[in-house]
Amino acid sequence: MIRQLFWTLFLVLATAGSSRAQITIVEHGPYTEMLNLWTRHNGDPDRMIPGYRIQLLATTDRLKLEEMETRFTRDFPEYPVDWKHEPPYYKLRTGAFTDRSKATAFLYRLKRVFPSAYPAVVKDIRPAELLLYR
Numbered sequence: 001m002i003r004q005l006f007w008t009l010f011l012v013l014a015t016a017g018s019s020r021a022q023i024t025i026v027e028h029g030p031y032t033e034m035l036n037l038w039t040r041h042n043g044d045p046d047r048m049i050p051g052y053r054i055q056l057l058a059t060t061d062r063l064k065l066e067e068m069e070t071r072f073t074r075d076f077p078e079y080p081v082d083w084k085h086e087p088p089y090y091k092l093r094t095g096a097f098t099d100r101s102k103a104t105a106f107l108y109r110l111k112r113v114f115p116s117a118y119p120a121v122v123k124d125i126r127p128a129e130l131l132l133y134r
Helices: 002-016 029-043 062-075 100-111 127-132
Strands: 049-059 081-086 089-097 118-125
Touching (some): 049 100, 062 081, 118 127
């Protein structure tokens, strides 16, 4: 009796490892609509929001801009840096923040290497960029 129970239990456990459970998730109602709306809204590459970037340099000398860009990339490889030409100036900027206090906290990290950096008000931040600076 015990031997038969043991073998039955053994066979059940041996075959249980080879069977697989399947889970299906079905979304309903306003949550799915809200998530889809949020994804469309924030995934739009043309959508820009106002906020702050850290301006590292503003100069009329493009060579100086390129040297500073190389230096920043070497010292802070985890953060993207970009420049804009707004005649007559070339502006080198990094960061993307909607809150000035977060921009300032990031600025203090950069001030050791770039003492003339400051937070600049901008209107060209893509929502996806905000995820890089937490």
